Amino acid sequence: MSDDRRVRDAQMRATIxxxxxxxxxxxxxxxxxxxxLIECGWRDQLKAHCKEVVRxxxxxxxxxxxxVSEITPKGRALVxxxxxxxxxxxxxxxxxxxSNI
Known part of the structure; x- marks a missing residue:
């Protein structure tokens, strides 16, 4: 990806x-x-995973x-x-x- 494209993408993300x-x-x-996330049980699953890691x-x-570094990938995967x-x-x-973005 070109530098110009990266700059434009970053500017667009900032604007949004x-x-x-x-x-x-x-x-x-x-x-x-x-x-x-609470409704689907994600929070409870992640809490249980945290307890397991600590244990x-x-x-x-x-x-x-x-x-945080241990549970982040699992948390993202569980969504x-x-x-x-x-x-x-x-x-x-x-x-x-x-209309003005």
Missing amino acids: NQKLVETGERERLKELLRTR QKGLEHVTVDDL PDTVKKELLQRIRTFLSQQ
């Missing part, structure tokens, strides 16, 4: 993020995600950074496709309603 924040849509999306390594041998698709559709709808 700014619009999401300004309109309050970012917070609404975060709340929707939080709700959907295996021992509480005194685990730092927060260790725990159901339906939740990802719903969020993506909401973002697309939001962007299609924004």
Whole structure:
């Protein structure tokens, strides 16, 4: 990918993020995600995984950074496709309603 393309992509992401924040849509999306993840049991699965990691390594041998690096890939993998698709559709709808992006 060319440097120009990377710069344009970064600028576009920044513009979209700014619009999401300004309109309050970012917070609404975060709340929707939080709700959907709780509904599908993702939160409970991740909590159980955290407990297992701590149990295996021992509480005194685990730092927060260790725990985060250990559970992040699993957490991402456990997000159901339906939740990802719903969020993506909401973002697309939001962007299609924004005429000045």
